[in-house]
Amino acid sequence: MNAPVIDLTGITKTYGIGTPVETEVLHGIDLRLAEGEFAALIGPSGSGKSTLLNLIGLLERPTSGRLSIGGRDTATLNEAEITQLRGRSIGFVFQFHHLLPAFSAMENVMMPTIIARGAADDEVEATALQLLDAVGLKAHAHKKPGELSGGQQQRVAIARALALKPRLILADEPTGNLDTHTADDIFALLREFNRQTNCACLIVTHDPRLAARCDRIVRLVDGQIADDLPTA
Template identity: 60%
Template sequence: MADVLTLDGIRKSYNVGTPVETEVLHGIDLTMQRGDFLALMGPSGSGKSTLLNIIGLLDRPTGGRLLINGEDTGQLGDSALTHLRGHAIGFVFQYHYLISAFTARENVMMPMLVDRGRPDTAMEQRADELLDRVGLSRWRNNSATNMSGGQQQRVAVARALAMDPDLVLADEPTGNLDTKSADDVFELMREINRERGTTFLLVTHNDDLAARCDRIVRVVDGRIAG
């Protein structure tokens, strides 16, 4: 099975070349294959957020190699990285970051609009298909503010899938939800993972949710524990 994500000796330092240079990631090795559903755990300050930013191509490592679908991202310029991030990676955050004045459909269309520049019928159809998949067909014309927290996060999941990414990075996606809504959103991601083979990397502090993932990776003091 093909590797979607490969981290080979990833290091990250801040204030490089100064007397206060600090290394926060100390040689991270990690591989994820298509269809994996992995929980990333670790205490605050362990390096999880830094690692997630690097995997999401929002920041560059200072050492090691990061491959997405076998492509060495260290060889790419900024525009190529932006294109790869937009097409290969979807993001779900703890806060949904929906545009409040937009409808659910318009929010789901946003990644496609950014990529193509103008709306078209195919985008609307794609957004409607995804909203149907996350159980929100009836709410597609609702503004984001006229939805519950759980519904808003479902829209965020649909938006993350708009470009049919190989990898979805979910950073505490259930952290702001009540227990029932959190369970529903987790199960939705799990179903999409099984149906579509989409790879999910889930950052969570919830031991119960992590136990329902295929694998748990723990980061402690900038290293993979165990």
């Protein structure tokens, strides 16, 4: 089996600790995702999917349990190290693309590398252009997000997520606000990059058609993994 990119053991997450509204949202999550795996995370609203994705994406810290990314125990890392690990190892794609409206498509794709390196150069620009070409938007490289369709904006977001060649792609309802045809195209792009780069992908989706096209389906119910099964 390929090496685990994410490894969660006994993960819990509690909000409002010590207050009358203290609530445990995740209850002892065990989950591993290996290089090259493409998994769907499904479950009803309120089941804890977004919280789990935020923890894996290092946007929040678990209350207890062990969370490793690429073999590194995140509990041993300070905030600067967490930020660096997140920036270099994880690519994010959200339902709403969160592109910077004042910047062109190419500049948006370059942004993670600029943040990581502190500056842009010809190589960074060339990589951004290659990624936009790969998602079919090379001709729109200098357009701003407001000049692009919803599907095109999501393609830019995917290119941006891949800018630093992350080991892990986290996608939270990436096709949730798109029509069926465009959603299929976006999913196919993610799948293609997964195969080309061997990155691990964890996709939150409410679309059973898309979930069935993943390698495995992890179903979260009431903050616990109800089942974790291969699709084939």
